[in-house]
Structure formats: C-alpha cells, structure tokens
Amino acid sequence: MARATHNPYETDLDQNAANTTPLTPLSFLRRTAAVFPNRTAVIHGPVRRTWAETYERCVRLASALAKRGIGVGDTVAVMAPNTPEAFEAHFGPAMIGAVLNALNIRLDAEALAFILGHGEARVLITDREFSSVMAKAVAMLDPARRPFVIDIDDPQAKGGELIGAMTYEQFLETGDPAFAWRMPPDEWEAIALNYTSGTTGNPKGVVYHHRGAYLNAMGNIATWAMPHHPVYLWTLPMFHCNGWCFPWTVTAMAGTNVCLRAITAKAVYDGIADHGVTHLCGAPIVMGLICNAPEDQRRELKPGLKMMTAGAAPPAAVIEKMERMGVEVAHVYGLTEVYGPVTICAWHEEWNELPLEERAAIKARQGVNYATLEGLMVADPVTLQPVPRDGETMGEIFMRGNTVMKGYLKNPRATQEAFAGGWFHTGDLGVWHPDGYIQIKDRSKDIIISGGENISTIEVEGVLYKHPAVLEAAVVARPDEKWGETPCAFVTLKEGSTVTEAEIIAWCRANLAHFKCPRTVVFAPLPKTSTGKIQKFVLREQAKAL
Incomplete structure (x- = not known):
C-alpha cells in the first residue's frame, strides 16, 4: 500500500497570534521592569535608577519621538x-519602529556627516562634550536634511556647549509615560544601524534586526553562563556593535549597568570595587590597562571577576597576567556584521590541569560557534571548500545563521559579495585545529608575504608581548626590494623599561623562525580606534615612510 503524502503535522496547526510572536529584545525590558521594578538598573556617578524608572524613561523617549513624527x-x-541616555536609546526608538544609529565618539566631523547623511538621521541626540565636532558635522549637511538635535546635558561631561533645540531631559518631559508603544510585527524589522570602521573609502552601514539582537543577547547569557542580576561595568563602548548586544543582555537578566564616561585604570578599579562588579567586556587594550595599572590606582579585585575580551586577538601573555590576578577571561570573537561576539573558546575541565602558560595559549584561540550561530568554518576563500583540521592550513573564516546582519544599507553589491555562496565572508584568515576550534592568524589585509612565505603578524606579536619590557606591540608589512615585504614591529615599552632594537630582534629570533622576525623595530605609542583596536593602516603608512 502506497504511503500517503498527507502530513498530519501540517494540517490545522498553523501559526497564529497565540503561538507565534516576533523575537525582540524589547520583551526583555518589559518583563524586567514588571518583575524586578525596584532593582537598580543604572548607576552613573551619583545617579541611581531602578528598572521601573528606566522603563518609564524609555517609554517617554518613544512617545516624545513619535510626537516629533518619528516612526x-x-x-x-x-x-x-x-x-x-545611550542605554535608553537601545529601547526607546525601537518601541516605535525607529532604528538606533550609535555613533563612534572618536570620529571626525567629515566621517560623522557622511554617516548622518547616509543613514538619513532624523533625530540626533548628542552629548555636550562632543558639541564642537557634532556642530561641524551637522553644518556639512544639506539644511533641508539636518536632523532635529537634542542635547545630553550630563553634569559629568567635560566642557562643551548645548547646540540643540532642547535638552534630553526636556525632551523626555514631552513624552507620555503611558504611551502605547509597539512590538515589531516582524522580527526581521531593523533595530540598529552600525557603521564599520573602514580603513579605505566610506564606512559601510551594517543593519541589525530584532531577531538577531534578541538571539545574540541570549547567546551572551548562555555562552558566559551569566547568573541573574549581574553587575556589569561598561568598559566596552555602547556604540561598538551596540555594546556587543549587552544592553539587551543585562536587561534580560535584570542586572545593573555601571556606566563609565571615560575608561581609565582608576575608573575601572574604582567601578569594580565600589559597585561589586561581576562582569565586564573590552578589547585586549582594556586588559592591558588593568594588569599594567600603577599601584596607586589599583584596588583589590575579588576572585571570580569575569571579563570577556575580543576586538583583536589577545596575546596569550596578557591573558596569563589577567588570570594570575584572579580574573576569569572568556575569549570571544566576532565582527560588526554578526552583532559582535559569536564564537567562544569554550573551556574543557581537563585544560585546568595544564600549566598557566599553556592554558593561556589555548584560551587565545577564537574557538567554536555560539549556540545561536548556526555555521562556522575555515575554508578556501574562492571555492568555499573547508580546509583540513590540522591547525596549519590557512583559510578564510566563514559564518552563517540568525545572528548575521540583514546586509549593508544602500549597498547591494557589498551585501551580495559578503554573502556569496550562502556564507558570510569575514575577511579574517585562520586555521582549524583537530578539535574543531578555530584560531585567527590574521586579517587578510594584514598578512605579510615575505619571499613568498606567509607571516602571521599575530604570531609575531604574541612573541613580542612575552618580552618583559613590552607593554604593547603591533607588526605590519614594510616594503622590501629583495623580499617584497618584511615584518616591521611597533613597540610601546612599559614605564621605566629600556630595551634596544637589537635586543627585541634577538628575542624574536630566539622564539620564532628567523624569516618571521622583525627586521625593523620602532618604539612609539600605538594609534588606536575608540574601541581599543590598533590602527594598523596608520602603522603601515609609517612603515612605508621609513
């Protein structure tokens, strides 16, 4: 008897309003404010606000925007x-279907003007500390397309003036705390716009949707095993991949946001000690800030403090220092295009028996996918064939899943290129270890090709960071008539330390194959982005000029 093609599980069992709701991080705020209304949501200097108060401010923001015709x-x-205010902006605009564009506070007026114009910003909420650069940026726009400007008049701001039509607090007063805000009818609806820090040409606008924001926020919780009510220190900029989705993550767990206007060693130690911080995130530069802080700026760190690091491949030596201080480091990896972190060096208990140096070397790997990222592989960038899992064969890192961006705003060609073959092309080069863990070896644009041999700048930097006198290091290609390119190291020394170029080169030759060793060493401070990434494109230009 032929089997019936009828599937009973697809009959009269349709999706409807009772069994299907679009995923959105707005649901986190609604729940937390209802369940834990009196718990502290935000600490900012002398300011303390509960979740009930924070929810009302977000609703007022949504209402005030709607009254201005924003939707x-x-x-x-x-x-x-x-x-x-930056935290509240992760909810208020989304409550009316608008899209948050958190601007990089280190950008110049020209770059900001491009972003405001390209993103078609209708409202600009700006802190008075940045009034000078924002006034210039707005003035560069067509008068007919300039946004309505609102000032954040923060008493903790240093200098600046008010350039807007009203202050943020005045704007909230125009909002209705009983405003009936909307949940997105479709989880594919945009929630945020983030611009990549492109080193050439104009930056690209990366568009996030509610589903991805919800899932990556939950992915952070599952990956980090975050408990209820974490106390989270904001050492990571909220404008960087929407703070790796942690405004939504902390909200889901009814935690406390400890805000920091400026990231200094003293501010970080004080924030941790004064408020009982349990979690923080940041690039390796923030770890360096903590473990190299002067004694007079340090406070006691209680065991169990958890730090998530990404943004650049962390040197094993820095991870080792942090763990000696009792800080539990989680190494994650991601990009703007995937909502921030989407891989984790998931830890195995048996690794705890290894010497600290070996543990740190393992933890320096980028690891495996979050449970909320469907696919991760290292493959040939042209054929998309996976490379052998031998820890040696280099390939490009590819990703796919629900926490990959919608695409690049108004840039279909770049979107198609990024998604060619049904995978997101990261542009990062790495290897696949036998245990399935990936490890970045370089950005495709950072790899050094010397005499036909590929040199990983990350490998050379890892050796430099182990030198006792080195605070920071970066390696780039320097043009060479004979070899094509040779490694050039830029090094910042620890305060009070002295070492010569010859000694640094000798150190590398004792720890690396000789062809990988720097031929040139420059001692200088390293240029960085606002998120702590070393600006290698600046160093490459300096190396060319040597």
Whole structure:
C-alpha cells in the first residue's frame, strides 16, 4: 500500500497570534521592569535608577519621538559615551519602529556627516562634550536634511556647549509615560544601524534586526553562563556593535549597568570595587590597562571577576597576567556584521590541569560557534571548500545563521559579495585545529608575504608581548626590494623599561623562525580606534615612510 503524502503535522496547526510572536529584545525590558521594578538598573556617578524608572524613561523617549513624527524606518542617531541616555536609546526608538544609529565618539566631523547623511538621521541626540565636532558635522549637511538635535546635558561631561533645540531631559518631559508603544510585527524589522570602521573609502552601514539582537543577547547569557542580576561595568563602548548586544543582555537578566564616561585604570578599579562588579567586556587594550595599572590606582579585585575580551586577538601573555590576578577571561570573537561576539573558546575541565602558560595559549584561540550561530568554518576563500583540521592550513573564516546582519544599507553589491555562496565572508584568515576550534592568524589585509612565505603578524606579536619590557606591540608589512615585504614591529615599552632594537630582534629570533622576525623595530605609542583596536593602516603608512 502506497504511503500517503498527507502530513498530519501540517494540517490545522498553523501559526497564529497565540503561538507565534516576533523575537525582540524589547520583551526583555518589559518583563524586567514588571518583575524586578525596584532593582537598580543604572548607576552613573551619583545617579541611581531602578528598572521601573528606566522603563518609564524609555517609554517617554518613544512617545516624545513619535510626537516629533518619528516612526517605522526612521533613524535616530546618538553621539554619547557610556551613559544612561545611550542605554535608553537601545529601547526607546525601537518601541516605535525607529532604528538606533550609535555613533563612534572618536570620529571626525567629515566621517560623522557622511554617516548622518547616509543613514538619513532624523533625530540626533548628542552629548555636550562632543558639541564642537557634532556642530561641524551637522553644518556639512544639506539644511533641508539636518536632523532635529537634542542635547545630553550630563553634569559629568567635560566642557562643551548645548547646540540643540532642547535638552534630553526636556525632551523626555514631552513624552507620555503611558504611551502605547509597539512590538515589531516582524522580527526581521531593523533595530540598529552600525557603521564599520573602514580603513579605505566610506564606512559601510551594517543593519541589525530584532531577531538577531534578541538571539545574540541570549547567546551572551548562555555562552558566559551569566547568573541573574549581574553587575556589569561598561568598559566596552555602547556604540561598538551596540555594546556587543549587552544592553539587551543585562536587561534580560535584570542586572545593573555601571556606566563609565571615560575608561581609565582608576575608573575601572574604582567601578569594580565600589559597585561589586561581576562582569565586564573590552578589547585586549582594556586588559592591558588593568594588569599594567600603577599601584596607586589599583584596588583589590575579588576572585571570580569575569571579563570577556575580543576586538583583536589577545596575546596569550596578557591573558596569563589577567588570570594570575584572579580574573576569569572568556575569549570571544566576532565582527560588526554578526552583532559582535559569536564564537567562544569554550573551556574543557581537563585544560585546568595544564600549566598557566599553556592554558593561556589555548584560551587565545577564537574557538567554536555560539549556540545561536548556526555555521562556522575555515575554508578556501574562492571555492568555499573547508580546509583540513590540522591547525596549519590557512583559510578564510566563514559564518552563517540568525545572528548575521540583514546586509549593508544602500549597498547591494557589498551585501551580495559578503554573502556569496550562502556564507558570510569575514575577511579574517585562520586555521582549524583537530578539535574543531578555530584560531585567527590574521586579517587578510594584514598578512605579510615575505619571499613568498606567509607571516602571521599575530604570531609575531604574541612573541613580542612575552618580552618583559613590552607593554604593547603591533607588526605590519614594510616594503622590501629583495623580499617584497618584511615584518616591521611597533613597540610601546612599559614605564621605566629600556630595551634596544637589537635586543627585541634577538628575542624574536630566539622564539620564532628567523624569516618571521622583525627586521625593523620602532618604539612609539600605538594609534588606536575608540574601541581599543590598533590602527594598523596608520602603522603601515609609517612603515612605508621609513
């Protein structure tokens, strides 16, 4: 008897409003404010606000924006450090279908003007500390397309003036705390716009949707095994991949946001000690700030402090220092295009028996996918054939899943190229270890080809960081008539340390194959982005000029 093609599980069992709701991080705020209304949501200097108060402010923001005619598909730009206003902006605009564009506070007026114009910002909420650069940026726009400007008049801001039509607090007063805000009818609706820090040409606008924001926020919780009510220190900029989705993560867990306007060693130690911080995130530069802080700026760190690091491949030597201080380091990896971190060096208990140096070397790997990222592989960049899992064969890192961006705003060609073959092309080069863990060896643009041999700048930097006198190091290609390119090291020394170029080169030759060793060493401070990434394109230009 032929089997019936009828599937009973697809009959009269349709999706409906009772069994299907679009995923959105807005649901986190609604729940937390209802369940834990009196718990502290935000700490900012002397300011303390509960979740009930924070929820009301977000609703007022949504209402005030709606009264200005802002709605679905409109962009609300925010230029602010890690303040309560920046946090609230992760919810208020989304409550009316608008899109948050958190601006990089280190950008110049020209770059900001491009972003405001390209993103079609209708409202600009700007902290007074950045009034000078924002006034210039707005003035560069067509007068007919300039956004409505609102000032954040933070008492902790240093200098600046008010350039907007009203202050943020005045704007909130125009909002209705009983405003009936909307949940997105479709989880594919945009929630945020983030611009990549492109080194050539104009930056690309990366568009996030509610589903991805929800899932990556939950991925952070599962990956880090975050408990209820974490106390989270904002050492990571909220404008960087929406703070790796942690505004939504902390909200889901009814935690406390400890805001920091400026990231200094003293501010970090004080924040941790004064508020009982349990979790923080940041690039390796933040770890360096903590473990190399002067004694007079340090406070006691209680065991169990957890730090998530990404943004650049962390040297094993830095991880080792942090763990000697009792800080539990989680190494993650991601990009703007995937909502921040989406891989983790997931830890195995048996690795705890290894010497600290070996543990740190393992932890320096980028690891395996979050449970919320469907696919991760290292493959040939042209054929997309996976490379052998031998820890040696180099390939490009590819990703796919629900936490990959919608695409690049108004740039279909770049979107198609990024998604060619049904995978997101990261542009990062790495290897696949036998246990399935990936490890970045370089950005494709950072690899050095010397005499036909590929040299990983990350490998050379790892050796440099182990030198006792080295605080920071970066390696780039320097043009060479004979070899094509040779490694050039830029090094910042620890305070009070002295070492010569010859000694640094000798150190590398004792720890690396000789062809990988720097031929040139430059002692100088390293240029960095606002998120702590070393600006290698600046160093490459300097190396060319040597």
